[in-house]
Amino acid sequence: MSRAVSPVLNSAHEAAEDLDVFLGDPRNPEGPFSYRAMVEAEERNENPAGTLEAMREFGFEKFLVPEELGGRLHALDELFFICRTLSRRNLTVAVRYGSALLGANPVWLWGRDEQKKEVAQAILDGSLTCFGVSEADHGSDLRACEAHADKEGDDYLLTAEKWPVGNATRGRFVTTFAKTSAAGFSLLLVDKEALDPASWSTLPFVKTVGLRGHDLSGVSFEGSRLPQSAVLGREGTGLVQVLKALQITRTAISALSVGTMDATLRIALQYSRERNLYGSCIYNLPVIREHLVNGHIDLMISECVAVPVTKALSIAPDRMSLWSSVVKYFVPVMAEKTVASMAVVLGARSYLREGVADGVFQKLQRDHAIASIFEGTTHVNLHTIADQLPYVLKHGVGVAAQAAAEQDAERAETLARLFSLTDAAPRWEPRGMDLQLTNEGLDEITHGWDAAVQQVEKLAQDVASDTAVHAIAAILRDIDRVRARHHADIAGAQDRDGRSAQALTEAERHCVFHAMASCLYTWLTNRDTRGAAFADGGWLLLCLQRLAQQIRLPAELSEEHLPAVEEHMFTCLEEGETFSLLSLARPE
Known part of the structure; x- marks a missing residue:
C-alpha cells in the first residue's frame, strides 16, 4: 500500500517524512529495505545489497554532522525522528550510524576547529567513526582501562586493544579512551589512515544473536604514534568526556526502540486482521485486542518520554545526566515488553524466518535485544538515577516563597519548550561545558508535577461534563498518594x-513517575492547539492507567476511551502512517 504524506507538526519531522517516502513500504518485496531482502541478507550475516548506497543517495550521513560544519544535524529531536524511521525498517543500518554518531560527538563537543573540519568532511564523504572505549575484561568499569598513550617527545605512543566496538573495522576514525598520564585518562582522535600500518590491526568480527550485518569487531594498537594534537580537549579529562558524551547517545537509542515498537506492532496488527479463527479475524479475540491496544498505548507513552529529552540537549543540556538515563532505561524496557507482546499475537509465526512479513519479526526481536545493553545496561542507568534521587527530592522542597515563585515561572517555561509538539528544538551548539555529570538536584519534570495536577483539578471544575478530564483528575489523585509514599521511602532511608x-x-519507580509526568505535560502543553482527538484526553487517561499498573495501582483501561485509540491505530495501519501520538495531534 502506498503511503499518504501527512502534514508535519514542525520542521523536525520533515526529514523523517522524506525518508519514510524514500524507503517505501518494506512489505514490497523489491528494494534493499524490503523485509524479504533483509531476511535473506541476514542468512549471510550481511546487509541487503544496495542498502548503504541508498543511504548515501538520501544523504543520511549529513544528519551526523552539525549544520555549522556543513551537515544537517540541527538538533537531536530531528535525528530521533529519522533514526526512528530507519529503525522501523532496518535496525542494523540504524546502529551503524548510531555507532558513528557516538564516535563523532566527542569531536563536536571538545575538538579543535581543525579536528572538527577534518572529521566532518570525512563523514560527509562517506567515512565512519567509532568509539574505542570498551575493553574485553573491563566492560563499563572505565577506571580499569588498560589502554595507555605514553609521551615520547612531542608525540604519544598508543598501546590498546578495544573490543567490542561498532564500526571498528570499517571506521576510519577511532575516538579512543586511554591513560595518558598519572593525572588520568584522555580521549584521543585516532585516524587509522594516518598511522603506520604495521602499528595497528583490526580484530575479528564478533558473532552476535542480532545485528548480523553490523561491523561489531575491535581494533588493536601496538605503539601507534599520534601527534600531541590528537587529544580531544584537555589532557586528563577523558573520563568526564565519556560520561558526558554518552548522555547524547543514551537518549538517541530510544529512537531504535520506538522504531522497533512501530514495526512489530504493524506486523502483528496486520496479521490480526488477516488471520481467521473461530469464525472471524483474531483481532476480535479479547486477549489479542488487549495486546495490540496496549502496545499502541505503550508506544505513545514512549514517545512522550523520549522526544522532550531529545529537545533538552538544545534547551536544558545540564539536565541530561538524569533524564538521559531515565530514557535509556525506560524506553528500551518498554519496547522489549511490547515486542514480546506482539510475539504472543503472532504465536508460532513469530519464531519463523519465513511467512508473515517474510519472517522479519524474529530478526527485529533479536536486533532490538541490544538496546538495553548499549551505552550502559539497565542496571548502570538505574544506578545513575538512584544516586541522584535524594538530591532531586531535597531540591523540590523547602524553597522560600519568592524563590519558589521564580522557579515555578522558569520551570513552566522550560516544560513548555520541551513538550510543545509545534515547536522544534532550537539549533544545537555542541559545547562540552554545557553537559554536567549530575543535575545538582534540578528536575523540572519531577518538580512540576504538583502544578500540573492542580491545573487538571481546575480544568475538572471548569468542564463539569468532560468525563475524560474528571477521570484524569481522579487517577492523578491515586497516583499522588503512591508517589508521596515513594518519596517518603527515599527520604527516610x-x-x-x-x-x-x-x-x-x-x-x-521514579522512571514510571517521570513517564506519567511526561504524558501529562504533553497533553497540557498542546491541548489548546491540537485537534479534538488529541485534546479530548482519552489517550492520556489510557496512558496513565497503563503506567499506574506498573506501580500496582488497580487501574483497568477505560473501555469508553479505547475505541478512539483503536480507530487511530487502524488509520495509521491502513494509510501507511507512522504509529505515533503525533499523527493524533495533527490538525484535522
Whole structure:
C-alpha cells in the first residue's frame, strides 16, 4: 500500500517524512529495505545489497554532522525522528550510524576547529567513526582501562586493544579512551589512515544473536604514534568526556526502540486482521485486542518520554545526566515488553524466518535485544538515577516563597519548550561545558508535577461534563498518594546505598513517575492547539492507567476511551502512517 504524506507538526519531522517516502513500504518485496531482502541478507550475516548506497543517495550521513560544519544535524529531536524511521525498517543500518554518531560527538563537543573540519568532511564523504572505549575484561568499569598513550617527545605512543566496538573495522576514525598520564585518562582522535600500518590491526568480527550485518569487531594498537594534537580537549579529562558524551547517545537509542515498537506492532496488527479463527479475524479475540491496544498505548507513552529529552540537549543540556538515563532505561524496557507482546499475537509465526512479513519479526526481536545493553545496561542507568534521587527530592522542597515563585515561572517555561509538539528544538551548539555529570538536584519534570495536577483539578471544575478530564483528575489523585509514599521511602532511608536492590527499585519507580509526568505535560502543553482527538484526553487517561499498573495501582483501561485509540491505530495501519501520538495531534 502506498503511503499518504501527512502534514508535519514542525520542521523536525520533515526529514523523517522524506525518508519514510524514500524507503517505501518494506512489505514490497523489491528494494534493499524490503523485509524479504533483509531476511535473506541476514542468512549471510550481511546487509541487503544496495542498502548503504541508498543511504548515501538520501544523504543520511549529513544528519551526523552539525549544520555549522556543513551537515544537517540541527538538533537531536530531528535525528530521533529519522533514526526512528530507519529503525522501523532496518535496525542494523540504524546502529551503524548510531555507532558513528557516538564516535563523532566527542569531536563536536571538545575538538579543535581543525579536528572538527577534518572529521566532518570525512563523514560527509562517506567515512565512519567509532568509539574505542570498551575493553574485553573491563566492560563499563572505565577506571580499569588498560589502554595507555605514553609521551615520547612531542608525540604519544598508543598501546590498546578495544573490543567490542561498532564500526571498528570499517571506521576510519577511532575516538579512543586511554591513560595518558598519572593525572588520568584522555580521549584521543585516532585516524587509522594516518598511522603506520604495521602499528595497528583490526580484530575479528564478533558473532552476535542480532545485528548480523553490523561491523561489531575491535581494533588493536601496538605503539601507534599520534601527534600531541590528537587529544580531544584537555589532557586528563577523558573520563568526564565519556560520561558526558554518552548522555547524547543514551537518549538517541530510544529512537531504535520506538522504531522497533512501530514495526512489530504493524506486523502483528496486520496479521490480526488477516488471520481467521473461530469464525472471524483474531483481532476480535479479547486477549489479542488487549495486546495490540496496549502496545499502541505503550508506544505513545514512549514517545512522550523520549522526544522532550531529545529537545533538552538544545534547551536544558545540564539536565541530561538524569533524564538521559531515565530514557535509556525506560524506553528500551518498554519496547522489549511490547515486542514480546506482539510475539504472543503472532504465536508460532513469530519464531519463523519465513511467512508473515517474510519472517522479519524474529530478526527485529533479536536486533532490538541490544538496546538495553548499549551505552550502559539497565542496571548502570538505574544506578545513575538512584544516586541522584535524594538530591532531586531535597531540591523540590523547602524553597522560600519568592524563590519558589521564580522557579515555578522558569520551570513552566522550560516544560513548555520541551513538550510543545509545534515547536522544534532550537539549533544545537555542541559545547562540552554545557553537559554536567549530575543535575545538582534540578528536575523540572519531577518538580512540576504538583502544578500540573492542580491545573487538571481546575480544568475538572471548569468542564463539569468532560468525563475524560474528571477521570484524569481522579487517577492523578491515586497516583499522588503512591508517589508521596515513594518519596517518603527515599527520604527516610538511612545510609542509602545507590547500588542496593532497594535503590534500584526506587529508580525504576521514579522512571514510571517521570513517564506519567511526561504524558501529562504533553497533553497540557498542546491541548489548546491540537485537534479534538488529541485534546479530548482519552489517550492520556489510557496512558496513565497503563503506567499506574506498573506501580500496582488497580487501574483497568477505560473501555469508553479505547475505541478512539483503536480507530487511530487502524488509520495509521491502513494509510501507511507512522504509529505515533503525533499523527493524533495533527490538525484535522
